[in-house]
Amino acid sequence: MAAVIVFALAVGILIGSGLLSEGLFSGSAKADELERAQADAKAAAADAQQGHDFADAAGPAADRAQLQGHGVALVRTWGTTDADLEAAAARLETAGVVVTATVAITEVWTDEDRGPFRDALAEQITSTLPSPPAGDTTSQVLSAALVAALASGGEFDPAGQQSADTLWSLLQESGLVSGERTGTADMFLLVAPGGDVADLAAAFVAGSTATVVGFTGAEAGPAATATTVTHAASFYGAWAVAGAAIHAVGGISGAYDASDADELIADLGGAA
Secondary structure (H helix, E strand, C coil): CHHHHHHHHHHHHHHHHCCCCCCCCCHHHHHHHHHHHHHHHHHHHHHHHHHHHHHHHHHHHHHCCCCCCCEEEEEECECECHHHHHHHCCCCHHHCCEEEEEEEECHHHCCHHHHHHHHHHHHHHHCCCCCCCCCCCHHHHHHHHHHHHHHCCCCCCHHHHHHHHHHHHHHHHCCCEEEEECCCCCEEEEEECCCCCHHHHHHHHHCCCEEEEEECCCCCCCCCCCEEEECCCCHHHHHHHHHHHHHHHCCCCCEEEHHHHHHHHHHHHHHC
16 A cells, blocks of 8 residues: 555656656547546545544544553664664654663674574573573573563662673673663563564563564564564554554554554554
């Protein structure tokens, strides 16, 4: 649908500028074709604006304060940008959630040449984790360590906080992650371009109240049991992420696309 809208708008611009108004369109049949193309372009623009207006008007009222009291860690994988993460998370704070961490996973996390380094680090981390995993892979250990670093501790858990600080330092100093954390998260938004993020997603789900994996592309890769949203780093994707997160907190998981934003917003409005 988005591709059709973009194409129609592009045709309208070209026609309006006169680039296609001469030569290509001659005779009454071509004139009719020109008129239809202009009408399609206007209709597509009107539909797009109507959707934006609906989301901007209904969205804040529908999801306001429904994530009050929650803290979310925003995490992006290698292959996405800070802009992708910001775009996907753009509507979360409208729902009342507090961002407690912003983290970028670096290429060291998956670089094949750094495999032996990660294996050695995982062995070191295993002795640091509050509940050391038995028989887990290196990827699973590192994922669990990231969760513990972002979701453990807090004012009433000094021992957990000390462990979280240690793990965060290890992950940062090893070059596996960069970013900052200011509090304890009980929710996660993981943004990835696609591909398999099952180990990270499974760890996030196990250590949180709700986890949403936002894929910037059209296809969702393996993400364990986490809720997923495709085209997440788009205008409608941000609304879909917020709606999906609210549903996930309520125990409802699903696989969504940015095009589901209006339905998710409408559902929230009906429940409010």
